[in-house]
Structure formats: structure tokens, C-alpha cells
Amino acid sequence: MSDPDLSAASTLERVVRVPSVERRPSFADEVQLRRALDHLSGVDAVGVTHRVAKLATRSLKTSTKSRAIDLALSMIDLTTLEGSDTPGRVASLCAKARRPDPEDPTTPAAAAVCVYPDLVADARRHLEGSSVAVASVATAFPSGRAPLSVKLADVGAAVEAGADEIDMVIDRGAFLSGRLGQVFDEIEAVKAECRGAHLKVILETGELVTLDNVKRASWLAMWAGADFIKTSTGKVSVNATPTVGLVMLEAVRDFAEETGSLVGVKMAGGIRTTKDALRYLVLINETVGSRWLSPDLFRFGASSLMNDLLMQRTKQRLGAYVRPERFSGD
Numbered sequence: 448m449s450d451p452d453l454s455a456a457s458t459l460e461r462v463v464r465v466p467s468v469e470r471r472p473s474f475a476d477e478v479q480l481r482r483a484l485d486h487l488s489g490v491d492a493v494g495v496t497h498r499v500a501k502l503a504t505r506s507l508k509t510s511t512k513s514r515a516i517d518l519a520l521s522m523i524d525l526t527t528l529e530g531s532d533t534p535g536r537v538a539s540l541c542a543k544a545r546r547p548d549p550e551d552p553t554t555p556a557a558a559a560v561c562v563y564p565d566l567v568a569d570a571r572r573h574l575e576g577s578s579v580a581v582a583s584v585a586t587a588f589p590s591g592r593a594p595l596s597v598k599l600a601d602v603g604a605a606v607e608a609g610a611d612e613i614d615m616v617i618d619r620g621a622f623l624s625g626r627l628g629q630v631f632d633e634i635e636a637v638k639a640e641c642r643g644a645h646l647k648v649i650l651e652t653g654e655l656v657t658l659d660n661v662k663r664a665s666w667l668a669m670w671a672g673a674d675f676i677k678t679s680t681g682k683v684s685v686n687a688t689p690t691v692g693l694v695m696l697e698a699v700r701d702f703a704e705e706t707g708s709l710v711g712v713k714m715a716g717g718i719r720t721t722k723d724a725l726r727y728l729v730l731i732n733e734t735v736g737s738r739w740l741s742p743d744l745f746r747f748g749a750s751s752l753m754n755d756l757l758m759q760r761t762k763q764r765l766g767a768y769v770r771p772e773r774f775s776g777d
Contacts, residue, residue: 471670471706477628480667484627487666490658490694499689505729512725513763518740519724520547520756521555524582524713524748527562528681534569537562541573543775548757550773557753558742559612563588564605571609582612582647586637589651589680591616595633602640613641614713614748616649616680622664623656630664634671647675647713647746650695653685658694665698669710677713681748686716689730696734703735712739715748721759724752 474480507515525544527536537560544557559580560570570581583605587593593601602613615637621629638646648668652661665676676695679686692714699710714727724747731739739745754774761769 471672471708474631474670477631480627480631480670483670484663484666487662490662492658495658495690495693499693499730502729502733503689503726507725507729509763513760515725515728516721516756516760516763517555519721519728519747520753520760521558522742522746523557523753523756524559524561524715524746525557525753526560526681526715526748526750528584528588532563532566534566537566537569538573539775541570541579543753544579545574545577547753548760548774551761554757554760558746561612561614561748564601564608564610567605567608567610580611581609582614583608583610584614584616584649584680586615586633588614588616588649589682591618591651592620595636598633599636599640602637606640606642606644610644612645612647613637614647614649614677616651617664617668619651619654622660622667623654627667631667631671634668634673638672645674646672647677647711648673649677649680649715651680651683652678652687652691652695653683653716658690661691661694662698665695666702669699669702669708673710675711675713675746677715677746677748679716679748681716683716687714687718687748689726692727692730693734696731696739699739700735709738709744711744711746713746713748715746718747718749719751720755721752724756 525540527540541560544560548554556577556579559582560574561582561584562570564583564585567581567583574581585601585605586598587601605613617630634648650661650664655661655664668676678691695712699712703709718724728740731745757774758768
């Protein structure tokens with residue numbers, strides 16, 4: 448198969464984001480919002496599945512693969528979201544994010560470290576002076592079931608502690624029961640509470656049932672002010688899939704054409720291997736183009752993915768695998 452043009456991976460340049468408020472529509476009420484969503488075309492599920500399968504057959508030349516692995520490393524939100532998380536674990540994760548391979552300083556740093564709000568200050572302290580951002584989940588993660596005042600307090604606490612990015616979850620129950628205005632208003636309110644921090648809106652696509660719902664939720668989130676749309680919390684049985692990824696990428700492409708605003712995509716949950724990551728990079732390149740081949744517009748939410756990428760990176764460079772112990776288990 449032909450080698451996809453992933454030239455953006457060779458420079459790792461960050462694109463300049465168009466301001467997220469540019470030409471985004473406003474809605475007088477829920478009726479207008481619903482009417483706008485109803486005007487979206489339906490998703491051809493068979494066509495989407497066929498295209499994903501076709502793109503999965505693409506192969507990368509060795510030189511392109513090496514650049515793509517570095518790009519994928521730079522796109523990782525290194526994540527720990529367990530009830531047993533401690534400041535010590537966060538310190539270890541931050542060290543790994545800053546220097547993923549202690550023996551090779553040319554290895555790209557991660558894009559961000561993602562933690563719960565009460566650990567943001569610890570992450571901020573350990574990442575000070577680095578290029579790695581601090582991200583935090585909020586808004587009653589992972590269920591999204593709490594009063595808006597509680598959600599905003601959650602966001603405010605994370606921002607106050609130093610979060611650069613907020614990963615919020617939508618209320619899927621509200622969306623699926625047709626309370627679209629409530630979902631829209633909550634995203635708008637959270638965006639305002641972010642006070643300049645980037646907002647990633649988690650759709651929890653595994654609970655949205657249909658690809659049409661994934662498309663509608665993507666557009667609703669973007670209209671409401673999302674800087675990124677994100678697949679999943681990683682806490683349900685079905686998380687990121689290439690099929691859902693294609694629908695979301697097509698949504699951000701069409702949104703950019705309609706409004707002039709560039710919105711990022713974050714795939715999270717279940718992405719563990721280099722092969723998985725490279726397939727997503729091909730999907731990006733073939734769907735939205737090289738402009739999205741940047742940590743500013745695409746992220747992987749992952750923990751175990753980094754070690755596999757590092758193993759493959761050393762294999763590309765040295766011609767042999769190194770001991771797994773070279774890389775930390777965090």
C-alpha cells in the first residue's frame with residue numbers, strides 16, 4: 448500500500464489554533480438547537496465501517512513510522528484516574544511525562560498529565576518549567592451526574608490549583624432523554640468556569656448507542672464551546688474505537704469548514720499498542736489532513752500506550768528490543 452504523508456510528524460510543529468469563539472452560532476432556545484441538530488445528515492454506518500477497515504490496511508515506511516511514533520508520544524495525555532492515586536504516583540507519572548526514556552533525551556515529552564482535581568497542585572509542582580500541560584477531569588467524572596453548582600465547583604478547584612486543561616463529562620442521561628439544552632448550557636457554563644484553560648468535552652461514546660448520536664453530541668459540544676471533543680472516560684466497557692473516531696474527525700472537519708474554528712479530538716480508553724496509535728494517525732491524515740497531526744489538535748488518553756511506543760522506538764533505532772525494565776511501569 449502507498450505510504451501516507453505524515454510529514455507533520457517530522458517537525459512536531461504545533462499549529463496556531465483559530466480562536467474557539469470565531470463564527471460559532473448562538474441559539475435563542477432549545478428549539479433552535481434541536482432544529483440545527485436535526486439538519487445534520489445521518490451517518491452511513493456501513494460506509495464508515497468500510498472506510499475504517501480500508502485505512503487499517505495502510506502500511507508505513509520505516510522512516511515515516513519512526514516520525515509517527517515520535518508524534519504519537521508527543522500526543523499522549525499520560526493518565527492516572529484511580530481511587531488509589533497518591534502524590535507519589537503523580538510525581539512518578541510527571542517524571543515519566545517529562546522524560547519518557549531516561550536514557551534517551553531526544554524522546555519527545557508527553558502532551559499532558561491528567562489527574563483528579565485534588566492532585567492538580569502536585570502535578571503542577573512537578574511539571575513546572577516543562578512543556579507538559581496539567582489536565583484534570585472534572586464535572587463529577589465519570590458519571591457526570593451532579594448538580595451544575597457541584598460541577599462548576601469541581602472545575603473551579605482544578606483551575607485554581609493550576610490545571611491548564613479540563614476534561615469534562617456530559618450528562619449522557621440528559622442527552623439520551625432529549626434534554627439537549629441542558630447539556631449545551633452545562634458545557635457553556637463549564638467553558639466559562641475554565642477561565643482560559645482548554646476544555647475537552649467527554650461524550651462517553653460507548654453509552655451513546657448510535658453513530659448518529661455520536662455525531663449530534665460532537666456538534667452540540669463544539670457549538671457550546673469545546674476546544675476538544677473526547678471519546679471516553681475509560682471507565683465503561685466500550686471506549687475509543689476507530690469507527691467512532693472517524694465520525695468525530697469528520698465532525699471537526701465539517702465544523703471547521705462551516706465556522707472557521709479548529710476543534711481537537713481526543714481518543715481515550717483501550718488504546719494500548721503502537722499499531723493502534725499509528726492507525727489513528729493514518730485515520731487523521733486521511734480524514735482531516737496534516738493540520739490535525741499535532742498535540743494541539745489530537746491527543747491519546749492513555750497510560751500503557753507510552754511504554755509500547757517506547758519499545759517500538761528503540762527497536763526502530765537500535766534494531767533490537769531493550770529490556771522492558773528500562774521504562775517505568777507507571
